[in-house]
Amino acid sequence: MTYFRHFFIDGQYYGSGEDKIRFVHAEAQEPMPYAMFCPTCGEIWARMPVENSQREWRIIGGYCEKHPGVSPYVVHGSLILAWEPDLYDCMPPEMLKREFELHLRLWEKEIVERS
Numbered sequence: 775m776t777y778f779r780h781f782f783i784d785g786q787y788y789g790s791g792e793d794k795i796r797f798v799h800a801e802a803q804e805p806m807p808y809a810m811f812c813p814t815c816g817e818i819w820a821r822m823p824v825e826n827s828q829r830e831w832r833i834i835g836g837y838c839e840k841h842p843g844v845s846p847y848v849v850h851g852s853l854i855l856a857w858e859p860d861l862y863d864c865m866p867p868e869m870l871k872r873e874f875e876l877h878l879r880l881w882e883k884e885i886v887e888r889s
């Protein structure tokens with residue numbers, strides 16, 4: 775079975791990438807569709823449905839691009855999840871570009887605040 779993860783942010787389509795089975799404690803699991811929920815504005819700002827997966831959606835807390843949260847080191851708007859490295863592997867080029875720009879913004883913020 776081939777799985778395809780699609781990426782939608784604020785209703786805009788960013789493309790898809792091939793996803794794969796995960797092995798959790800030696801159990802094969804289909805990739806899970808994710809929705810990102812911003813704890814500041816209460817919006818579901820990103821959706822990552824998975825074509826051909828029978829798993830139910832999981833809602834993940836994550837600050838949207840408009841709301842940075844309280845920590846200066848949060849890359850708000852990012853879909854990279856530390857506990858889900860396979861997600862990064864299936865991001866299409868448009869998503870990787872977006873992630874790079876979001877992380878670069880944090881770097882620029884650090885340079886400006888420290889100089």
Ligand SMILES: [Zn+2]
Nearest residue numbers: 812815838841
């Ligand atoms: Zn928000």
